[in-house]
Amino acid sequence: MCGIFGIITNQKNISLGKIVLEGIKRLEYRGYDSCGIVTLSDSKLYVKKDSGRIDEIQKKIDLTEFPNDSKLALAHTRWATHGAPTKNNSHPHLDCSGKIAVVHNGIIDNFIELRKELAQKGHIFKSETDTEIIPHLIEIKMKEGLNFKDSVIEALKLCKGAYGLAICHADHPDSFIVVRKESPLVIGIEEGKTTYCASDIPAFLPLTRKCYIMDDDELAVLKAGEVEFFDINTDKKIEKEIQLIEWNIDAAEKGGYEHFMLKEIYEEPTAMKRTMKISKDLLRIFAKILWSAENIYITAAGTSFYASLAGKFIISRFLGKYIQAIECSELQTQLSNSLKDESVIIAVSQSGETIDTIEAIRWAKSKKNVKVLTITNVVGSSLTRYSDHVIVTQAGPEIGVAATKTYNTQVLTLALIAIEIAKLRKVELDSEIKKYEKALEETPQIIENFLKNNVDSIKGVVNALEKSVNFFFLARGISIATAKEGGLKLKEVACRFIEGYSAAHAKHGPIALVREGFPIIFIAPPDETYQRLIGNVMEFKARGGKIISLVVENDKNITELSDITIRIPQPGDKYYNIFSPITFTPALQLLAYYTSLHHGLDPDKPLNLSKTVTVH
Ligand code: M6R
Numbered sequence: 310m311c312g313i314f315g316i317i318t319n320q321k322n323i324s325l326g327k328i329v330l331e332g333i334k335r336l337e338y339r340g341y342d343s344c345g346i347v348t349l350s351d352s353k354l355y356v357k358k359d360s361g362r363i364d365e366i367q368k369k370i371d372l373t374e375f376p377n378d379s380k381l382a383l384a385h386t387r388w389a390t391h392g393a394p395t396k397n398n399s400h401p402h403l404d405c406s407g408k409i410a411v412v413h414n415g416i417i418d419n420f421i422e423l424r425k426e427l428a429q430k431g432h433i434f435k436s437e438t439d440t441e442i443i444p445h446l447i448e449i450k451m452k453e454g455l456n457f458k459d460s461v462i463e464a465l466k467l468c469k470g471a472y473g474l475a476i477c478h479a480d481h482p483d484s485f486i487v488v489r490k491e492s493p494l495v496i497g498i499e500e501g502k503t504t505y506c507a508s509d510i511p512a513f514l515p516l517t518r519k520c521y522i523m524d525d526d527e528l529a530v531l532k533a534g535e536v537e538f539f540d541i542n543t544d545k546k547i548e549k550e551i552q553l554i555e556w557n558i559d560a561a562e563k564g565g566y567e568h569f570m571l572k573e574i575y576e577e578p579t580a581m582k583r584t585m586k587i588s589k590d591l592l593r594i595f596a597k598i599l600w601s602a603e604n605i606y607i608t609a610a611g612t613s614f615y616a617s618l619a620g621k622f623i624i625s626r627f628l629g630k631y632i633q634a635i636e637c638s639e640l641q642t643q644l645s646n647s648l649k650d651e652s653v654i655i656a657v658s659q660s661g662e663t664i665d666t667i668e669a670i671r672w673a674k675s676k677k678n679v680k681v682l683t684i685t686n687v688v689g690s691s692l693t694r695y696s697d698h699v700i701v702t703q704a705g706p707e708i709g710v711a712a713t714k715t716y717n718t719q720v721l722t723l724a725l726i727a728i729e730i731a732k733l734r735k736v737e738l739d740s741e742i743k744k745y746e747k748a749l750e751e752t753p754q755i756i757e758n759f760l761k762n763n764v765d766s767i768k769g770v771v772n773a774l775e776k777s778v779n780f781f782f783l784a785r786g787i788s789i790a791t792a793k794e795g796g797l798k799l800k801e802v803a804c805r806f807i808e809g810y811s812a813a814h815a816k817h818g819p820i821a822l823v824r825e826g827f828p829i830i831f832i833a834p835p836d837e838t839y840q841r842l843i844g845n846v847m848e849f850k851a852r853g854g855k856i857i858s859l860v861v862e863n864d865k866n867i868t869e870l871s872d873i874t875i876r877i878p879q880p881g882d883k884y885y886n887i888f889s890p891i892t893f894t895p896a897l898q899l900l901a902y903y904t905s906l907h908h909g910l911d912p913d914k915p916l917n918l919s920k921t922v923t924v925h
Contacts, residue, residue: 312336319533326373340388350376385412392437404448415471511561570709583703596729619790619890620723661690785838795897825853
């Protein structure tokens with residue numbers, strides 16, 4: 310949540326304002342309810358900030374206009390946690406002297422006590438945010454005679470919580486300070502010229518590919534074209550290695566598509582082909598650990614949780630053992646009395662920064678000797694630090710707030726592990742395993758074919774359902790994961806109310822809502838649940854439900870019962886059906902995307918959401 314961007318340079322001929330605006334816009338997916346910028350000139354800070362999206366603010370106040378001699382700027386795009394999205398609550402926040410400015414991504418848990426103490430000492434607050442205590446605490450430490458860096462360190466010793474911080478001081482025009490604890494921060498560098506900080510790499514990727522990834526409890530002093538790192542607990546200097554970013558900025562830009570969401574749906578086949586190349590050795594390590602484990606849990610949030618539901622189904626099929634899927638925010642409560650040593654926890658997170666997932670893993674590791682296997686899309690993300698083994702999915706950067714290509718690459722990765730398990734256990738014939746492998750290898754092509762030929766039919770479904778605001782997404786077996794994920798997408802980007810549910814269980818209550826024309830989307834690959842699903846379709850049809858079904862190419866029975874069908878171009882045998890969460894979900898992502906457009910919404914910026922949820 311929230312994006313931070315900072316720059317310090319010694320270059321005369323660059324347009325600082327433009328770089329800052331473009332940098333912070335590339336982080337807008339992290340939060341977009343207000344934005345602010347601070348720059349420094351002649352020992353004075355210049356702040357511009359307001360509520361609203363960056364483009365709206367830019368129309369009112371020119372965020373790119375800085376004093377000519379400015380060489381340093383910090384910027385922030387906000388996802389409100391403490392205090393409404395107003396101008397006063399926008400970052401940066403300043404101390405009483407107006408000399409210290411702070412932008413912050415994260416939450417200071419004990420801010421209420423600290424704020425009371427500061428107020429009693431006469432400090433004046435202009436916002437309702439937790440962040441505003443930080444510049445005031447630094448102000449106190451500097452008045453006590455500490456230098457800028459030590460004041461930051463001492464001030465942060467008083468704060469409990471999570472932060473990615475960038476801090477500048479009007480009397481220190483040649484440097485600024487950043488600190489990381491549980492909220493991501495990366496440093497980009499053009500040696501000898503310019504240094505950047507950001508919550509995520511795309512913010513500076515058009516300017517440099519060289520970067521440092523900060524770890525928790527690290528502080529960095531950024532100067533033009535140079536940076537020094539310190540451990541905030543020991544104040545010792547840390548040597549860090551520069552990393553070279555291999556992907557191109559095109560991967561994080563729209564490249565001719567109207568929205569990131571659409572672009573990222575169309576990137577799925579390529580992202581999956583890349584993910585298929587994950588090292589077999591690594592997959593085998595995961596497979597062996599799971600094979601020898603007695604208790605296996607899989608944990609995640611949101612879309613990653615639905616990918617986990619699909620993945621646990623596929624892995625269990627080949628592993629012959631039950632895997633319990635637990636939402637990460639519930640893991641501690643559910644396992645507090647039952648977690649056993651040697652349990653294995655698979656953690657799935659696109660960002661690797663979701664605080665609930667990280668906390669679940671940290672808790673489990675603190676309680677028992679568990680093994681953590683992580684699947685994430687972000688190299689070096691926080692979650693990877695608490696993991697015994699990590700697989701990085703190869704989706705490339707995902708900017709759209711709604712997860713799309715990362716869902717598919719997560720399920721694919723879990724499926725690849727499942728195939729390795731099948732090979733190890735040898736309970737299937739080699740020829741059988743080869744057929745599953747071939748079906749999995751064909752999934753990118755199936756998706757590509759679907760996306761190429763079905764946009765008009767999806768738009769037709771959108772038109773047919775334009776008056777509907779409530780939906781059921783129903784399925785049985787493994788497809789319940791698809792129903793939940795497809796429903797989540799429509800909820801997020803099209804603001805419709807959706808119940809993604811078991812088709813069998815729906816008659817125990819939800820069916821009470823069905824009236825003439827109520828839309829029910831059935832996910833219906835012809836697997837072992839198909840015959841029973843026909844019965845469920847009939848139950849809903851008998852009550853006037855409008856039946857929209859997702860079926861395979863040659864489907865007949867459910868097609869006959871449906872008002873509308875969406876046909877996925879794939880065979881309907883067991884080798885393909887087990888991977889249907891991968892091949893069926895893009896249709897539902899497209900449905901959500903075009904429904905969002907139809908209702909005049911912005912699918913890249915759903916209301917109240919943020920790409921990375923770093924609050925509990
Ligand atoms: O980065 P993560 O995969 O851990 O994120 C988990 C959820 O916050 C995320 O999937 C969320 O549900 C998205 N908005 C889904 O589109």
